[in-house]
Amino acid sequence: MLHVNENYAKIKPTYLFAEIAHRVEAHKKANPDAKIIRLGIGDVTEPLCPAIIEAMHKAVDDEAGRTNFHGYGPEQGYAFLREKIAKVDFQDRGIRIDANEILVSDGAKCDCGNIQELFGEDVKIAVGDPVYPVYVDTNIMAGRQDIALLPCTKENGYVPVPTPELDADIVYLCYPNNPTGAVATLEQLQAWVDWANANKALILFDAAYEAFIRTPGIPHSIYECKNARTCAIEFRSYSKTAGFTGIRCGYTVVPKGLVAYDQAGNPVELRPMWTRRQTTKFNGASYITQRGAEAVYSPEGQAQTKATIDFYLENGRLMKEALQSLGYQVTGGGDSPYLWVDVKGDSWEFFDMLLKKANVVTTPGAGFGKAGEGYIRISSFNSRANVLEAIERIKAL
Ligand SMILES: Cc1ncc(COP(=O)(O)O)c(C=O)c1O
Numbered sequence: 001m002l003h004v005n006e007n008y009a010k011i012k013p014t015y016l017f018a019e020i021a022h023r024v025e026a027h028k029k030a031n032p033d034a035k036i037i038r039l040g041i042g043d044v045t046e047p048l049c050p051a052i053i054e055a056m057h058k059a060v061d062d063e064a065g066r067t068n069f070h071g072y073g074p075e076q077g078y079a080f081l082r083e084k085i086a087k088v089d090f091q092d093r094g095i096r097i098d099a100n101e102i103l104v105s106d107g108a109k110c111d112c113g114n115i116q117e118l119f120g121e122d123v124k125i126a127v128g129d130p131v132y133p134v135y136v137d138t139n140i141m142a143g144r145q146d147i148a149l150l151p152c153t154k155e156n157g158y159v160p161v162p163t164p165e166l167d168a169d170i171v172y173l174c175y176p177n178n179p180t181g182a183v184a185t186l187e188q189l190q191a192w193v194d195w196a197n198a199n200k201a202l203i204l205f206d207a208a209y210e211a212f213i214r215t216p217g218i219p220h221s222i223y224e225c226k227n228a229r230t231c232a233i234e235f236r237s238y239s240k241t242a243g244f245t246g247i248r249c250g251y252t253v254v255p256k257g258l259v260a261y262d263q264a265g266n267p268v269e270l271r272p273m274w275t276r277r278q279t280t281k282f283n284g285a286s287y288i289t290q291r292g293a294e295a296v297y298s299p300e301g302q303a304q305t306k307a308t309i310d311f312y313l314e315n316g317r318l319m320k321e322a323l324q325s326l327g328y329q330v331t332g333g334g335d336s337p338y339l340w341v342d343v344k345g346d347s348w349e350f351f352d353m354l355l356k357k358a359n360v361v362t363t364p365g366a367g368f369g370k371a372g373e374g375y376i377r378i379s380s381f382n383s384r385a386n387v388l389e390a391i392e393r394i395k396a397l
Pocket of ligand 1: 238
């Protein structure tokens with residue numbers, strides 16, 4: 001008998017953004033002339049910067065001739081990119097990470113979703129609530145039921161605190177946070193690192209929005225914490241850093257010496273396991289893509305990608321200011337592309353109201369978990385004209 005993986009029946013039937021798309025489509029059908037402004041899904045709107053375009057054009061030309069043609073690349077990523085990552089993202093910040101601890105991929109979603117394959121079906125998982133749904137759904141698909149929710153609330157500033165009672169082997173942390181836009185301080189992350197080391201647990205740190213951090217002292221990497229190398233894996237993405245949502249590139253850091261345990265309690269190194277997983281199931285991000293990612297690290301690439309992020313942050317600042325002037329409590333922005341707005345009511349109802357009355361698409365907080373009820377997430381990824389128009393429409397309600 002051809003059996004299906006019945007765990008798939010245990011995940012929520014519609015992915016959040018599919019439900020939003022469905023409601024937007026229905027609204028468009030009923031109102032064909034409505035000019036809809038999308039502040040929902042966190043997709044970038046600004047084009048790739050010139051330094052990246054130039055590098056990718058050059059890489060296309062490489063592929064056009066016999067001398068510089070590239071076929072299959074190293075599954076872990078080209079050395080030219082891994083070395084730049086190690087230097088600029090880590091070593092220049094005083095963090096000890098080596099190029100051979102970095103594995104380049106086609107984005108953080110795949111890596112965040114695939115990493116759980118390295119662990120036993122019985123490991124206990126903890127995630128924030130609200131949460132980026134990929135962490136939860138991929139574990140449920142793999143048959144894990146024991147997923148603890150760590151409430152991220154106004155009271156704890158959307159950064160859960162580890163407690164001695166927390167019974168988890170793996171904790172997913174994401175800062176700057178999607179969806180709340182909150183950032184964690186070094187002390188807050190250090191508390192998690194200390195907890196993980198004391199409990200032989202693992203932190204899966206999603207730093208997809210690291211490039212948005214502007215406040216001095218806010219950690220860009222979990223490895224800024226003492227002893228994080230023995231308890232943390234970090235995911236990075238060029239999607240929001242450099243507008244690569246359609247190009248697809250990211251990377252994962254698995255430090256040498258980081259271990260989990262076999263049934264007999266013997267340590268097993270995770271870096272060779274992740275390498276084996278990737279080399280078996282993944283054939284690398286394209287050469288052209290990796291040349292584009294490399295250009296992020298040139299002085300021009302750094303300045304140009306920073307300017308684009310500054311542009312999005314200004315969108316966020318304008319919206320936050322407008323919403324606060326209307327009396328809403330808003331978290332996020334500043335160090336993140338997301339605003340988390342307390343709507344003091346049902347989040348899907350508020351979503352529907354904004355869609356129907358203002359033709360503005362947001363994301364209902366409830367879609368990210370129970371503790372997201374009562375909030376909507378607004379994304380700063382849009383043109384300035386659309387942001388200003390959305391502000392005017394919301395003010396006019
Ligand atoms: C927290 C978080 N992690 C990972 C991703 C996925 O990044 P990528 O585009 O690199 O797959 C996203 C994208 O929205 C995200 O919000």
